[in-house]
Amino acid sequence: MEEQFILRVPPSVAERIERLLNESAAASEDKSLDLSFSEDGRSGSFVIGNDHFPASLLDLPTIVESYKTYDDSVLIKTADIGQMIMVREEGDPTPEAVEYRHGLTPPMRDARRRRFRREPDLNPELVQRVEKDLLNIMAGGTAENADVEVAGHEEDGDANTRNASKKTSPAPAAKPDVPDARENAAEPERSDSDESDDSI
Numbered sequence: 001m002e003e004q005f006i007l008r009v010p011p012s013v014a015e016r017i018e019r020l021l022n023e024s025a026a027a028s029e030d031k032s033l034d035l036s037f038s039e040d041g042r043s044g045s046f047v048i049g050n051d052h053f054p055a056s057l058l059d060l061p062t063i064v065e066s067y068k069t070y071d072d073s074v075l076i077k078t079a080d081i082g083q084m085i086m087v088r089e090e091g092d093p094t095p096e097a098v099e100y101r102h103g104l105t106p107p108m109r110d111a112r113r114r115r116f117r118r119e120p121d122l123n124p125e126l127v128q129r130v131e132k133d134l135l136n137i138m139a140g141g142t143a144e145n146a147d148v149e150v151a152g153h154e155e156d157g158d159a160n161t162r163n164a165s166k167k168t169s170p171a172p173a174a175k176p177d178v179p180d181a182r183e184n185a186a187e188p189e190r191s192d193s194d195e196s197d198d199s200i
Contacts, residue, residue, distance in 0.1 A: 004066050004079040006104065009046070009053075009087040016048055035085070042098065046087045055087045058100040061111045 009017065020033060035055065037044035046055040063082050067075040084100060103111045133143040 002066075002079045004081050006060075006064070006081055006084040007087070008084055010089055013046075013048060013053065013087060020048070043094070046085075053087045053089065054092075054094065055085055056095055058084050058086055058095060059098055060084055060100055061103055061116075062108070064104060 017033070032047065032049060034047040035044065036047075037055075037057065042057050044055045044057070046053045060082055063080045065077055066079040066081055068078050069075050084104075086095070086100070088094075099112070101112065102109050108115070137143055
């Protein structure tokens with residue numbers, strides 16, 4: 001599989017890139033195209049011609065699959081895309097989060113909040129304690145931090161429980177008088193309509 005990313009640029013820059021790709025490099029005004037990142041790997045600059053634009057590497061909220069075709073009927077998967085390089089105008093604010101809030105299409109707007117289950121609010125200390133206990137149990141030991149609650153049942157409660165399980169089931173309802181099937185074993189009489197059906 002290939003390594004791919006999505007390059008999102010402002011409309012004015014998109015027109016310049018399209019012109020650069022369609023025309024020969026000698027005829028185009030913008031003869032250079034460059035992208036460089038700083039040491040953190042998340043912020044950088046995008047250069048086209050003599051203009052510099054700030055850029056950020058953002059994680060997409062979902063994996064996007066990329067496909068190509070050679071005959072316009074069979075699609076071949078080429079990559080899973082998880083990141084996007086967003087080029088901004090000079091005055092636009094820098095994104096604070098590492099993950100881009102929206103997907104690539106309008107239905108995926110604010111996808112993380114609207115379409116995914118919320119992460120549970122867990123106390124990290126509790127998680128570490130449970131993990132330690134689980135490792136101790138797997139090693140053949142016992143849980144040190146287990147809060148054991150012994151529920152004391154009163155004798156009356158136990159007796160009631162035992163009596164509830166011993167309740168007698170209700171007697172089956174009496175069946176209505178139905179003539180025995182053996183009595184009706186003889187062939188039923190035929191009506192005139194049955195004879196007429198045979199003639200058809």
